Amino acid sequence: MAYIQLEPINEGLLSKLSNLLLCRWTCQSCWQSCWECSCCQPSDEEVEILGPFPAQTPAWMVNDCNGDKDTNSEVLAYDPPATPHDTSPDRHGSGSETSRSTYSLARRLSSLEARRPSSPLVDIKPIEFWAMGSRKEAVQPAVLRKPYAASEDYSRKLEPRLYSVDSSGDDVDSLTDDEILLRYQLGMLHFSTQYDLIHNHLTVRVIEARDLPLPVSCDASRQDMAHSNPYVKMSLLPDHKNSRQTGVKRKTQNPVFEERFTFKLPFLEAQRRTLLLSVVDFDKFSRHCVIGKVAMSLSEVDLVKGGHWWKALVPSSQNEVELGELLLSLNYLPSAGRLNVDIIRAKQLLQTDMCQGSDPFVKVQLVTGLKLVKTKKTSCMRGTIDPFYNESFSFRVAQEELNEVSLVFSVYGHNMKSSNDFVGRIVIGQFSTGPPETSHWRRLLDSQRTPVEQWHSLRSRAECDRVSLASLEVT
Numbered sequence: 001m002a003y004i005q006l007e008p009i010n011e012g013l014l015s016k017l018s019n020l021l022l023c024r025w026t027c028q029s030c031w032q033s034c035w036e037c038s039c040c041q042p043s044d045e046e047v048e049i050l051g052p053f054p055a056q057t058p059a060w061m062v063n064d065c066n067g068d069k070d071t072n073s074e075v076l077a078y079d080p081p082a083t084p085h086d087t088s089p090d091r092h093g094s095g096s097e098t099s100r101s102t103y104s105l106a107r108r109l110s111s112l113e114a115r116r117p118s119s120p121l122v123d124i125k126p127i128e129f130w131a132m133g134s135r136k137e138a139v140q141p142a143v144l145r146k147p148y149a150a151s152e153d154y155s156r157k158l159e160p161r162l163y164s165v166d167s168s169g170d171d172v173d174s175l176t177d178d179e180i181l182l183r184y185q186l187g188m189l190h191f192s193t194q195y196d197l198i199h200n201h202l203t204v205r206v207i208e209a210r211d212l213p214l215p216v217s218c219d220a221s222r223q224d225m226a227h228s229n230p231y232v233k234m235s236l237l238p239d240h241k242n243s244r245q246t247g248v249k250r251k252t253q254n255p256v257f258e259e260r261f262t263f264k265l266p267f268l269e270a271q272r273r274t275l276l277l278s279v280v281d282f283d284k285f286s287r288h289c290v291i292g293k294v295a296m297s298l299s300e301v302d303l304v305k306g307g308h309w310w311k312a313l314v315p316s317s318q319n320e321v322e323l324g325e326l327l328l329s330l331n332y333l334p335s336a337g338r339l340n341v342d343i344i345r346a347k348q349l350l351q352t353d354m355c356q357g358s359d360p361f362v363k364v365q366l367v368t369g370l371k372l373v374k375t376k377k378t379s380c381m382r383g384t385i386d387p388f389y390n391e392s393f394s395f396r397v398a399q400e401e402l403n404e405v406s407l408v409f410s411v412y413g414h415n416m417k418s419s420n421d422f423v424g425r426i427v428i429g430q431f432s433t434g435p436p437e438t439s440h441w442r443r444l445l446d447s448q449r450t451p452v453e454q455w456h457s458l459r460s461r462a463e464c465d466r467v468s469l470a471s472l473e474v475t
Contacts, residue, residue: 177312186292186313187211187253189232189277193298194306195270202263202270202303206232206246206277212253212291212313215281227251229282229354230291236263237274237295243347245385248282248354271299279313282354290316323424323458324349324385326362326409330428330444331451332402339366339397341407342390342451343378349385349458352413352421358385359414360423366395367406367429367470375474380414402445406431406470411458424458431470433459 181188190207215228229250235243242263249255263270275298279291292313301307329342343362352358363377374395381387397405406429413421425433432438440454464471 177310180312180314184292184313184315185211186213186315187279188310188312189279189294190308190310191277191294192306192308193275193296193301193303195267195303197267197304200264200266202236202265202298203260204234204244204263204275205260206234206257207308208254208256208258209279210254212255212279214253215283215289227253228291230255230279231282231351232257233278233280233348234261235276236265236270237276245280245348245351248351250354267303270303273298277311278316282351288350292316322348322350323460324411326411326424326426326456326458327453328409328428328440328456329451329453330407330440332397332444332448334399334448337396337398339395339402339405339407340451341393341395343393343409344390344453345386345388346411347386349387349411349413350423351385352415352423353383358421358423359383360385360387360411361414362389363410363412364393365408365410365474366397367408367431367473368397368401369404369430370469370473372473403430405429406468408470408474409456410474422461425461425464425471426456426459427464427468427470428456429470431468433464433468433471 175183177188187210189209192205192207193202195202209230209232212228212230229248230252231246231248233243233245242265244261244263246257246259249257265273275296276293277295278293281289281291283289293316294311294313296309296311324346325348326346327344329344331340331342332338333340341364343364346360346362349358349360352360359380359382361378361380363375365372365376366374376393378389378391381389406427408425408427410425411423413423415421426437427433428437428441432441436454436456440452440456443452443454461471
């Protein structure tokens with residue numbers, strides 16, 4: 001009999017265990033299992049969420065955009081109703097677990113509503129709610145939020161000048177060639193570049209220019225001239241040591257140059273350089289003026305493959321062309337009382353002859369105090385703007401007079417039909433024309449008997465006369 005009485009008890013325990021495994025909770029309204037209860041059958045909305053995502057987002061997923069409902073009311077709406085008839089320990093535990101999970105979901109939704117995101121007004125739902133479109137592409141439903149005001153901390157990070165219309169007025173990098181040509185109307189330049197890996201040199205070919213403006217920017221007396229006399233000067237930035245220039249084309253706004261120039265430098269070094277091409281207007285009786293320039297970073301192009309470019313000219317901050325540079329070496333021998341001057345070379349001198357470049361020579365003059373003592377000059381180098389002289393001159397100067405000495409170096413272009421054309425000048429010594437010249441003279445005084453070399457940029461006659469009394473004493 002005892003065995004017969006225990007059998008129904010075991011069957012009851014197995015039934016409860018199976019019900020617990022097959023269904024986590026029972027209906028709190030009708031006290032029946034979930035699969036037997038009519039009120040617990042899944043609704044259409046729940047079926048759509050568990051299966052393919054609906055075309056329209058369910059109402060319980062959409063955040064309240066009106067802001068009329070309170071967060072507490074949302075939490076209470078998801079709080080399951082209390083059941084006074086719940087006396088079974090198993091059922092009570094299952095009901096409380098459901099209540100906590102539902103309450104946690106409602107709390108997360110309410111916290112998402114209260115939080116102000118810093119980026120878009122769109123919330124992307126978790127991946128389990130993704131749907132597949134007709135083309136089997138993943139589609140994420142988006143829930144729009146109401147607009148909100150940006151925080152003060154975020155607005156402080158903005159820089160209004162970066163978004164203003166006028167901020168890009170001077171930045172030509174953001175403009176196309178057509179926009180640059182329309183804005184400045186300085187014409188266009190046609191050129192090509194290619195690097196030779198076998199010989200390790202960069203070739204720049206200057207082909208032609210079109211629609212250059214009339215020469216009205218530099219000298220008011222030339223505003224009525226019909227044409228310019230253009231040429232192209234090029235260099236590799238950041239330095240100008242390897243500059244080159246084409247010949248001058250007479251009286252034309254559409255010059256054809258067809259000249260090639262070679263820069264000897266390693267490939268990795270070439271990629272770090274910027275090619276600067278300046279179109280200059282030649283004027284024999286005035287300063288040469290820069291019409292416009294083109295700057296192209298060589299790291300942005302395929303140097304080995306090479307290419308041709310038409311680039312619109314932009315204005316240059318340097319309206320006048322540099323006069324050139326002069327390499328000098330100074331040495332003083334106190335025992336012999338001799339000041340030795342070596343004129344080694346010059347480069348990229350201002351062109352004074354439109355047809356054959358220039359015929360430059362250098363005149364060096366010794367001025368003691370404010371008195372011209374001695375004048376000497378180098379030989380004339382024909383048809384070049386990069387002359388090599390390698391000529392030495394010696395002046396007798398007592399050591400006690402060394403602090404009162406000034407050396408005036410003037411570069412001229414030889415002219416057989418008229419007076420020589422002045423190119424540029426510098427003064428080194430007591431009345432130096434600038435910090436580089438003063439530095440060279442101090443190095444001479446500090447290291448006597450040792451030659452001291454230095455490059456100097458030539459200055460105009462007016463600039464030298466303004467800052468140096470020694471320049472006023474020479475012709």
